[in-house]
């Protein structure tokens with residue numbers, strides 16, 4: 052018997068209309084845990100290195116995490132993986148809510164989709180009965196509207212639905228997959244779902260999930276729940292309100308947005324408004340938020356309430372959490388009321404709340420600069436809010452200028468030309484980032500921005516404070532009960548970190564300390580993404596309830612496969628290295644590992660080179676960011692080493708960080724750029 056996981060995947064070929072229930076190899080669980088790890092292995096094994104994102108060969112995998120559906124609090128993430136039309140690299144995006152636990156209870160760990168359906172269809176998974184059904188009546192419908200229609204049509208009010216809106220159908224490069232209480236938004240995974248002709252996956256599951264050692268497992272769950280309660284009553288002092296508690300930043304509860312509105316950029320990630328926040332704004336925004344927020348809501352098996360249902364008069368109710376209430380507001384230099392209003396339409400269309408507002412602000416900048424003209428925007432209203440709604444409608448339909456903008460700022464700038472590339476200043480590997488522009492280089496963030504395979508800073512960071520505490524006393528107080536650290540050296544790193552002087556950015560944390568901190572942060576994310584744990588209870592907040600000291604117990608008692616800290620750390624390293632290998636095989640190299648060009652005003656090329664060199668060394672990569680044969684063998688990834696060697700990618704790449712000679716670089720250029 053398999054524990055925590057079901058041991059079965061659903062394999063669906065949308066071209067042929069076939070559905071198979073396939074038993075999985077338990078060795079893969081030992082190597083890669085589950086979720087992101089096993090999905091990455093499937094992409095490595097089965098998708099050709101030069102497969103186009105929009106092609107029959109590309110796979111779209113909906114995965115549960117290894118602990119999803121168990122009693123482990125907050126283990127509910129659906130991990131969606133594929134190859135991104137926007138970055139052309141591997142995309143992985145996660146959503147909370149109830150979908151993954153429902154799939155586990157239906158008896159499957161993953162749904163693996165290949166091929167493309169000639170007609171729009173949806174997949175209906177009802178325990179053992181699985182059908183591909185016609186979805187032509189859902190064409191053009193919103194993602195939330197689709198979910199409601201399908202629940203009614205199937206007479207299954209408790210079914211969980213993951214659906215795309217118009218943006219996914221029209222293959223907008225930053226289309227999301229929505230599922231009522233959450234969305235998987237990054238990397239254009241909704242566009243791949245649209246390309247496959249799949250409007251939705253509906254799941255109903257009523258089976259049990261087995262646990263190897265239930266009493267031990269439940270004790271660990273109780274420990275996590277007790278800690279969550281304790282932390283609720285003891286927020287961390289000396290950090291911004293949203294960082295002082297657990298969960299996804301509690302923005303549906305918290306009204307104080309001074310930190311975001313004065314630290315983050317407005318418009319196309321351009322302007323900092325240090326004096327924006329005031330008592331009047333706070334009172335106005337409090338009223339706006341409380342008027343539209345009908346209920347705070349949770350995900351499956353979680354005591355936190357990070358999301359809220361939002362009901363704007365005259366519009367259908369939708370769900371929102373986190374920073375998305377501000378992305379449209381700030382990109383349009385507008386007001387919170389506008390943010391709540393446009394987010395409803397954007398959720399129905401199914402678009403990424405980080406990329407979309409920036410693309411629209413970028414378009415308006417091009418208009419202002421004369422690169423685009425009024426002729427490109429026929430009938431666009433004069434007011435900025437009207438303009439944002441107008442642009443959103445054009446983008447999701449790929450109408451007029453909306454067609455270029457639907458490819459994101461990087462590709463749109465290339466298509467528009469006439470100097471538009473200069474206005475694409477906030478992307479990494481062709482994907483829009485949080486609108487942050489800062490003064491002094493931060494070495495830890497430099498590494499995370501440059502090297503993270505997620506290409507999304509908010510889902511790479513966490514655990515270590517974002518800024519030093521001003522006084523020694525505050526630092527000492529912080530480290531006193533910091534038991535989550537994997538090694539006591541991290542406490543010393545924090546104790547020595549000062550806001551000014553020798554021990555401040557950019558020279559401190561030192562190169563070695565920065566690499567250690569990044570390593571810890573990213574490993575925790577890789578563990579979460581394999582287990583399906585919400586980052587809001589683990590890798591993202593300070594002092595979380597899940598950490599490297601209790602995770603091995605959860606995995607061991609849950610699955611019956613014994614892990615200790617070292618072997619769990621190694622599994623996370625293996626998964627991280629595998630993702631790098633996947634992207635390297637598609638042509639990614641050191642030259643691609645860089646933050647947005649103007650992210651920091653003060654840059655230090657020598658220090659940045661040292662940081663990258665040391666990080667690569669620590670990770671077992673060569674100077675070009677390619678995993679070495681030795682490190683791959685050490686991580687039991689001999690098949691990866693062999694493949695990269697056969698292609699001439701390892702063994703011949705030089706250590707100085709230069710590109711391998713032409714012809715040995717696996718058509719890297721062709722893969723990373725659109726023909």
Ligand code: SF4
Nearest residue numbers: 298350353357585587
């Ligand atoms: S912490 Fe928040 S986002 Fe995470 S599972 Fe719980 S309710 Fe969902």
